[in-house]
Amino acid sequence: MFTFKQFTIRQGRTAMKVCTDACVLGAYADVTGADAREQVKRILDIGTGTGLLALMTAQRNQTAQIDAVEVDDAAFDQAQENVAAGPFAGRVHLWHGRIQDFEATEQYDRILTNPPFYTNHLRSPDSAVNRALHTDELPFPELIEAVRRLMKPDGQWWVLLPPYEAEKLNVLAKQAGLHACKRLLVRHNAQKPIFRVITGFSFEERSLSDETMTVYEAKKQNGFQENRSAETYTSEFRTLLGEFYLIF
Numbered sequence: 001m002f003t004f005k006q007f008t009i010r011q012g013r014t015a016m017k018v019c020t021d022a023c024v025l026g027a028y029a030d031v032t033g034a035d036a037r038e039q040v041k042r043i044l045d046i047g048t049g050t051g052l053l054a055l056m057t058a059q060r061n062q063t064a065q066i067d068a069v070e071v072d073d074a075a076f077d078q079a080q081e082n083v084a085a086g087p088f089a090g091r092v093h094l095w096h097g098r099i100q101d102f103e104a105t106e107q108y109d110r111i112l113t114n115p116p117f118y119t120n121h122l123r124s125p126d127s128a129v130n131r132a133l134h135t136d137e138l139p140f141p142e143l144i145e146a147v148r149r150l151m152k153p154d155g156q157w158w159v160l161l162p163p164y165e166a167e168k169l170n171v172l173a174k175q176a177g178l179h180a181c182k183r184l185l186v187r188h189n190a191q192k193p194i195f196r197v198i199t200g201f202s203f204e205e206r207s208l209s210d211e212t213m214t215v216y217e218a219k220k221q222n223g224f225q226e227n228r229s230a231e232t233y234t235s236e237f238r239t240l241l242g243e244f245y246l247i248f
Contacts, residue, residue, distance in 0.1 A: 004244045007055045007086035013074045016049050020215060021160060021186060021196040022114050026056030027240045028184055028198055029158035031064070031110050040064055042106060044150060046099050046113035047071070047138070051079035051092070053112050056244065058088035066092045067108075069099050099138065099146045107152040114160045115143055140169050144176045147201075156181070157201040166197035179205040185212045213237065 002009045002018040011017050033040045041064055045054040048068035058066055066088075070076040076096045083092045095102060116138060147157045157178065161169060163185075170180050182200040187193060194212075214234050230238065230247045242248045 003246060004055075005246060006059050006244075007082070007088070009050050009052055009055070009082055010078060010085075011050050013078045014050050015072070015075070018050065018052055022052055023056070023241060023244065024184070024186055024196070024213070024215075024237075025112065025114060025158065025160040025198050026053045027060075027244060029057075029110070029112055030156060030182075030200065031057045031061045031112070033109075038109075038154075040109040042108045043067070043110045043112070044104070044108040045069070046111060046143070046146065047115060048079050048094070049075050049114075051082040051094070053114065054079070054092050054094075055082065055086055055088060057110075057112065058086075058092050059243070064091065064109075067095060067104065068092060069095045069097065069102050071096075071098050100142055102146070102150070104150055107155065108150055109152055109155050111147055111151050111155065111157045112159075113143070113157075115140075140172050141176075144169075144173055144178065147178065148176060151203075153203055155202070158198065159201070160196060160198050163194050163197050166199055170199065173201055177203060179203070180208050181206050182209045183211070185210065187212065187214055189216045190214055190218055213240070 002011065009018050031040060031043055040061060043057055043061065043064050043066045045057065045066065045068040048054050048070045051068060054066050054068040068079065070079055076094065079094055083089055083094060151157055159169065178201040180199050181202050184198040185194045186196040186198065188195060213236055215237050216232055217234055238248050
C-alpha cells in the first residue's frame with residue numbers, strides 16, 4: 001500500500017507497483033492547461049494499472065472528467081477499489097478492456113500513458129507481469145493510432161518511456177503526425193545517465209523544449225541511508241511531488 005496526501009494506492013493484486021517515474025509523470029504532465037485560456041475538461045489514462053495516474057490527475061485538475069482504461073482483470077479490480085476509496089470517485093470512470101476497442105463519446109484534451117515497452121526481453125512466468133511490461137498486446141503503432149483517434153486536434157499526449165524506446169516512439173509518432181513538443185529527461189542522480197523520458201506530443205509541430213530533472217542528491221561518502229529522508233531528494237523533485245508525497 002502506498003499512501004499519498006489525498007488518496008491511497010492499494011497494489012497487492014497488481015503486477016506493477018507504484019514507482020518514482022510514474023509519480024513524476026503524474027505530477028509533471030500538463031493536465032490543467034499551461035495557457036490560461038485553455039480548458040482541459042476531458043482526460044484519458046491508457047493502461048491505468050492501480051489507478052495512480054488517474055487519481056494524481058484528478059487531484060491536480062479538480063474539474064476534469066477522467067476516463068481510465070485497463071485490460072488486466074486484477075489491475076482493473078484494484079483500480080476500482082482505489083478510486084472508490086478516494087475523494088475523486090465522482091470524476092474518475094474506469095473501463096475494462098483494450099484501448100484498441102475503447103470508444104469515447106467525445107475526444108480528449110489530454111491523454112496520459114505509461115505503456116509497456118519491452119519487446120525481446122525474457123518473459124516472466126507471471127502473465128500479468130508480461131502484459132504490463134511487454135508490447136505484445138499494445139504495440140507502439142496501435143497505441144499511436146488509439147491516440148490519434150481519441151485526442152482532440154489541439155490536445156496533448158504525455159507518455160513515459162526509457163530513452164531508447166522514447167526515441168523509437170518519437171519516430172513512429174512523427175510519421176503519424178504527432179510531434180514531440182516538450183520533454184523531461186529524468187535521472188536518478190547527477191552521476192547517472194537518463195533512465196526515463198517523459199514526452200508531450202501534439203498534432204501541431206513546434207519547437208521542442210527539453211528539461212532535465214534529477215531525483216536524488218549526490219551520494220555522500222557513506223551512501224544513502226536505507227530509509228530515504230526528504231533531504232535525500234533534490235529540491236526540484238520535492239517541489240514537483242510536494243502535493244503528493246507525505247514525506248514532503
